[in-house]
Amino acid sequence: xxxxxxxxxxxxxxxxxxxxxxxxxxxxxxxxxxxxxxxxxxxxxxxxxxxxxxxxxxxxxxxxxxxxxxxxxxxxxxxxxxxxxxxxxxxxxxxxxxxxxxxxxxxxxxxxxxxxxxxxxxxxxxxxxxxxxxxxxxxxxxxxxxxxxxxxxxxxxxxxxxxxxxxxxxxxxxxxxxxxxxxxxxxxxxxxxxxxxxxxxxxxxxxxxxxxxxxxxxxxxxxxxxxxxxxxxxxxxxxxxxxxxxxxxxxxxxxxxxxxxxxxxxxxxxxxxxxxxxxxxxxxxxxxxxxxxxxxx
Numbered sequence: 455x456x457x458x459x460x461x462x463x464x465x466x467x468x469x470x471x472x473x474x475x476x477x478x479x480x481x482x483x484x485x486x487x488x489x490x491x492x493x494x495x496x497x498x499x500x501x502x503x504x505x506x507x508x509x510x511x512x513x514x515x516x517x518x519x520x521x522x523x524x525x526x527x528x529x530x531x532x533x534x535x536x537x538x539x540x541x542x543x544x545x546x547x548x549x550x551x552x553x554x555x556x557x558x559x560x561x562x563x564x565x566x567x568x569x570x571x572x573x574x575x576x577x578x579x580x581x582x583x584x585x586x587x588x589x590x591x592x593x594x595x596x597x598x599x600x601x602x603x604x605x606x607x608x609x610x611x612x613x614x615x616x617x618x619x620x621x622x623x624x625x626x627x628x629x630x631x632x633x634x635x636x637x638x639x640x641x642x643x644x645x646x647x648x649x650x651x652x653x654x655x656x657x658x659x660x661x662x663x664x665x666x667x668x669x670x671x672x673x674x675x676x677x678x679x680x681x682x683x684x685x686x687x688x689x690x691x692x693x694x695x696x697x698x699x700x701x702x703x704x705x706x707x708x709x710x711x712x713x714x715x716x717x718x719x720x721x722x723x724x725x726x727x728x729x730x731x732x733x734x735x736x737x738x739x740x741x742x743x744x745x746x747x748x749x750x751x
Contacts, residue, residue, distance in 0.1 A: 460522040462489035463501065467519050468594065470509050493518070523593045530596075531736050543571045547737040550579040550586040550595035552602075552653055553680050555725055558700045559615065560599070563748055567741065574737060582679075584651035590728055597738040598728035602653025603660050611726040614745055618699045619657055619721035621714040622688070629692040634715040637665040640672060644693035646684050649677045657723045658696045665719065685711075696721070 465475035466486065476483040494501055501515035511519060533545050551560055556578065568576065579589055583600040587609060590598045598609075605611055623629050631643070640662075648654040655677075659669050675693050678684050681701045688695050694714060705711040727742050 457525075459489040459493050460526060462486050463493055463515075463518065464522050464526070466490060466502070466509065467511055467515065468592065472509070527593070543737065543740060544573040545737050546575045546577070547597070547741060548577050548579070548595045549597055549599065549741070550581065550589045551599040552583045552586055553580060553648075554601055554617075554654065554698045554701060555599045556580045557681065558698065559725065563745055566748060567744055570744070571740070574740075582649065582651040583653040583656070587728060590730060596736075597741060599725065600653060600728050601723055601725050602656040603723060604656055608731060610729045610731050611724075612729075612742065613724040613726050614742070615725040617723050617725050619654060619661075619696055619723065620699045620702075621694050621696055621716055622702060622711050623694050623714060624688040625709060625712055626689070627692045629694065631694070631714050633712075634717055636717055637662075637667060637719050640667065640716070643673065644691075645672055645674045646676045646678060646687045646691070646693050646695045647674055648681070648684070648696070649679050653723065654681075654696065654698065657721050661719050661721045 462475060462479060462481075462485075465478050466472055469475050469478065472483050472486050472490075476486045479486070490501060497514065497518070499514040500512050501518060503510045503512055530545060549560075560578070564576065564578075568574070579586070579595055581589070583602045586595070586598040586600050587606055589595045590609065591606075599614075600611075601617065621635075623631060629643075635643075647658065655669075662669060662672075675691065676687060678687060681697050684695045684697055685702070685705070687693075688711070699713075702711050706713070727745075729738065
């Protein structure tokens, strides 16, 4: 029901490319160009400045982008609430999840959700917590699922699950460590950690600060962009990693990894839904309620 020209315009604006927009929306590039031309003719103004391969919004384009996001959000809510009159859940839900949640928490949850709500179309953006929060602010997703300890004041966070980070080593390597170490011993242990912007690194850094240890003082061999990469790195390198305990369940059972207890240094965190302030209904809320129920069963 919504004006597809606005979707085309937003896609070009956010991708800075007609070609990328055509791929994202699964229509031809000439069709994208036609939609933009119709908008420009209708408003009698240019929406983009085109200089070679560079595409930037004009002042009019920035104004249209601001209104388009609100208009399309309103259309989505209208569609949801009209179908709700008939107890139908129909529409599109764009999720974004931090890496740990996307890999180890969401798959069974999504499988159960689409079984119960087969007429809801779900897309999933994967990134670290900071990237997901940015996507939420840019209206590229409807609902974020993030980890960590830092909170942005203009976003609303709702805890749905707790998680624990643990220090872990591969049992097949030669790193000689007992089952428990003191926090200061970390200063002499080679480490592999998640990248900047990840919730995992945020929590680890905060835990270190409780013992007056700076991240910059640690012997860090590598920062990696996913927990799976860290697990593979640990298989081939004599070092210790910091990961979610949820990510190594199989490896602990098989004996491939073992946890090293860091005395008096708990690393607990909340896994949270993140929303724009003022958003409290629609498919996002349906998904949140379903997830809360799913993880309390």
